[in-house]
Amino acid sequence: MTTIRVLLCLAAMQQWHLHQLDINTAFLHGDLKEIVYMKAPLGLIVPDPTMVCKLQKSIYGLKQASRQWHEKLTTTLLKLGYVKSFSDHSLFTKCIKDNFTAILVYVDDLIVTGNNLQEIIETKSILHNTFSIKDLGNLKFFLGMEVARSNQGIVLYQRKYTLDLLEQTGLLGSKPASTPMEYNSNLHSKSGTPLNDITSYRRLLGKLLYLTHTRPDISFDVSSLSQFLDSPTNLHYKAAIRVLRYLKNTPGQGIFFPSNNTTTIQGYSDSDWAKCIDTRRSITGWCFFLGSALVSWKSKKQNTVSRSSSEAEYRALAMAACEAQWLLFLFRDLGIAHPKPVSIFCDNNSALHIAANPIFHERTKHIDVDCHVVRERVLNNTIHLLPVHTSLQLADIFTKSLSPSPFLKNLTLSIFIFLF
Incomplete structure (x- = not known):
């Protein structure tokens, strides 16, 4: 889902074309690599009731059906000159000089985007001849999410899904x-x-x-x-x-990707120490922006109990640092340069001091791994840690329940909510 949001954000900035495809009976196109037999289906008359059917192709219900379909689709796209992303195996890209095309796959639903409309049309034609596709035109509805586009940007929201849920x-x-x-x-x-x-x-x-x-x-x-x-x-x-x-x-609230934006990544990391009453584990919260558009976030209980708020903040910082590294890998696969380190804002000075201090002592040796994860990325200029006041910590909304005033202020500051 993060890759979808990143692609939509880039498409809004670069004015890329956005199209959607659906593969008809996708799993039936998979090739079997082993011999598979099945009982005769109901309604099929066979001379001997002990006879079985030998499958020549994959069918729905086989445990290997999804894998074989993905392998068949991957092989076809690779022959067309697309390159499979190592950071997200559902993403395929093709770049020839100034022409860029990307295909994002979710089982049998495909998003095709790029700056060359002719390349998109040719890809559709080849896929239709190979698999039989349903061309759904411009991207408007994908996996229960609605997409609206204008000159100002792209909105991703789930209004129909929300209203259906309220009605149910x-x-x-x-x-x-x-x-x-x-x-x-x-x-x-x-x-x-x-x-x-x-x-x-x-x-x-x-x-x-x-x-x-x-x-x-x-x-x-x-x-x-x-x-x-x-x-x-x-x-x-x-x-x-x-x-x-x-x-x-607000049933029509969603994410807004503005056309006037930048490709600079910056994030916010926060935690709420010993929030869980049952286990006393802390809550990790982080979010990352591509320019002014929110593309990635997380709210999760930590795996272990932290002995101090600094330790909880540092564990959250380690998770945020790993997400920043993955976003840079995704940028590399998309052919987008990010020369500057990813700025991550943290409102805990102790955690920032631990990251800057190469000496591990009694109070930090039990979080040695997380210390190395963060410091390694700081030293190789992958991330750059910066302090931020608690009132401006945008990840605060992912770690605790807030009263109405701070909650609305947090939404206003982050500029990621769009009412539709």
């Missing part, structure tokens, strides 16, 4: 909430009484998780509620309903 839960006429979660909410595994129907809670959280691809403002709340999937309670379900009431307030 009967909350279309509910009272909107100003924030997705109550301020300083202290939910834990024993809050409330167990639900009789846990399936409905799990189904709801699954749909909300998919919505976070275009709604970073609910990432922390949905991530927090997801940790109670094994035994949810009535209070957990009530908190999930509040997220829906917040969505009712």
Whole structure:
């Protein structure tokens, strides 16, 4: 999903063409490398009931069907001169002089973008002759996400998905909430009484998780509620309903990729120490911008318990540094230069001092690996660490529930929300 957002951001800046394709009966095109037999399907009359069918091609239901289809598509694109990205194996690029074309694959759905319309038309023609495709024209609806384009830029949002979710839960006429979660909410595994129907809670959280691809403002709340999937309670379900009431307030909110933008990457890293009441693990939050457009973010509970806020911040910084490195790899595969180090803003001075201090002592040796991860990227000019005031920390929204005023201020400062 990060690659999709990066491509849309670049397409808005470079005025690239954006087209969408769908492969008809994709899995039936896969070639089998081993001998596979199957029972005769219902309705097929065979002289002997013990006879079986030998498959000549891949079919739906085989465990290797998706792999064989991807291999067949990859082989075809490589013959057309495309290069497979090492940072994202679903991305294929082709660059000849000043002509650039990129194809992003999700099973049988393809996004084709580039600055040469003739190359895109020729690629469509060859793919149609090889696989039989459905040309959906300009990109407007992809994987449940809607795309709107104008001279000002591109908007990625899930308005229809949100309204359908509200209708399914009967909350279309509910009272909107100003924030997705109550301020300083202290939910834990024993809050409330167990639900009789846990399936409905799990189904709801699954749909909300998919919505976070275009709604970073609910990432922390949905991530927090997801940790109670094994035994949810009535209070957990009530908190999930509040997220829906917040969505009712702005169902058409999404990510905006402006046309007037730059290719400079900068990020924000933050953590909330010992946030989880059950395990006392900290929450990691980071986000990365391409110019002024948000393209990547994360809200996640850390794997281990941190003994200090500095350690928690440093673990979050290590994860952000790895994401910055991956974004640079993606830029390299897209043929985009990023000569300057990626700036990462952190509001914890202790973590910045640890990154600058090459001496490890008793207070830092237990986070030796994370120290090396960050310092190595600082020394080779991959990232550049900068301090930021807590009030300007844009990753704060990914680590804790905020009151309405700071929450709205955070959204305003980040400039990544667009109402549609």
